[in-house]
Amino acid sequence: MTDMNSNFKSMGLYRNVDRIMADLEAMGKGGDQPLAVADLTSFDQYHYEGTDAVDDAIEFLRPDGGSHILDLGSGLGGPARYLAEQSGAKVTALEIQADLNETAAALTERCRMSELVAHLNGDMLNGVAGTNRFDGIVSMLCVLHIADRATLFTSCAQALKPGGRIFIDDYVALAPLTEAERTSLADKVYCPYVPNLDTYVSDVTGAGFVDVKTEDKTADWKAFVTDRLAAFHAARLTLVDRYGEATVDGLDDFYSTVANLFTGGHLGGLRLTATLAE
Ligand SMILES: C[S@@+](CC[C@H](N)C(=O)[O-])C[C@H]1O[C@@H](n2cnc3c(N)ncnc32)[C@H](O)[C@@H]1O
Known part of the structure; x- marks a missing residue:
């Protein structure tokens, strides 16, 4: 595991990621039994509002059987599989953490969706192979982990076809954050940087995106x-039985930290959509 990956593991959500196998076992879908995408959606969406948020992404990106979508920061592959199943689009699911990527690929295989969803272990700051390749990008709660927004959004622009669309759910600073x-954000959410709305939008437009629209999801x-x-x-007692105490404590710390941050009133939620200039 690289140092980069080790830093991600300061965040409880990203430890013991194969705990999803214990969740499946508990629902009677253990081993390598075939799965339906719907069997997984309670466990494999690492963003907020589950598949409802992915439905919103689908409505904006309008993917179909001829589209190729990049899921930037794909986690366990939940949004990628759901989007592919709903739309028939091909999805490349890019994930920086090797263990998440491997578990995601195994789940996609069990859903018999490997022809539609390709899993790639890599860092978006290094780009994805090929330029002008994707019709759309979806990125759910990934950008918050990346401080270098100029490189990131340039990399997104290079990956998209002209006129391609991007849908982002992310953090934004509503007011200056306290020390x-x-x-908390740096140590427990692996979030090194949270810009305000104006800076966020200006970073996106600086990379060549137009028609930028934002929605306050706070x-x-x-x-x-x-x-x-x-x-x-x-559910704590059940989950201690299923995952073990250390994993549950790590998740508790993470979920509590995030709830406190949103309650504090300085951290906000942002949905941003934009189009790459033709
Ligand atoms: C909160 S999770 C969300 C996962 C997925 N989008 C979902 O909603 O279920 C954010 C993911 O982005 C990944 N990530 C962070 N920085 C990345 C980068 N530079 N390139 C690719 N993936 C990245 C993290 O490893 C993590 O799995």
């Missing part, structure tokens, strides 16, 4: 992360 909030996501923490606490 304690910045430390209230929805605050409710989501608060409910997620309460549900996690209610």
Whole structure:
């Protein structure tokens, strides 16, 4: 594991990622039994509002059987599989953490979707092979991990065909973050940098995107992360049995940190859509 990957593991969500296999076992889908995409969606969406958010991405990106979509920061591959199944589009799922990428590929194989969803282990800061290749990019809660926005959005622009669309769910600073909030974000969410809205939009337009639209998701996501923490606490005993105490404590720390950050009122949620200039 590289240093980069080790840093990601400071975040509880990214430890013991094969715990999803224990979730599947608990629903009677253990071993290498075939899976449906719907069997996984309660466990494989590492962003907020689950497949509803991916439905919104589909509505904006309008993928079809002839499209090729890049899922930037694809995690366990949940959004990629769901988008491919709903639309028939091919999806390249790019994920920097090797263990997440391997687990994602194994799940896609069990869903018999490997012809539609290709998993790639890599860092978007190094780009993806080929330019002008993708019709759209979807990126759910990945950009928050990346401080170098100029390189990132240039890399996104190079990956897209002219006129290609990008859909991003991410963090934004509504007001200056306190020192304690910045430390929490850096140490427990592996989030080194949170720009305000104007800076965010200017970084995106600076890379050649036009028609940038933003939506404030703060209230929805605050409710989501608060409910997620309460549900996690209610299920604690079952989950300790399933994953072990250390994993549950790591997840608890992560979910609590995020709920506190959204409750603090300085961290916000941003949905941004844009089009690459023709
Ligand atoms: C919060 S997770 C969301 C995963 C997935 N988008 C989902 O919604 O289920 C963010 C993911 O982005 C990945 N990531 C972060 N920086 C990346 C980079 N530079 N290139 C590729 N993936 C990256 C992380 O490893 C992590 O799996």
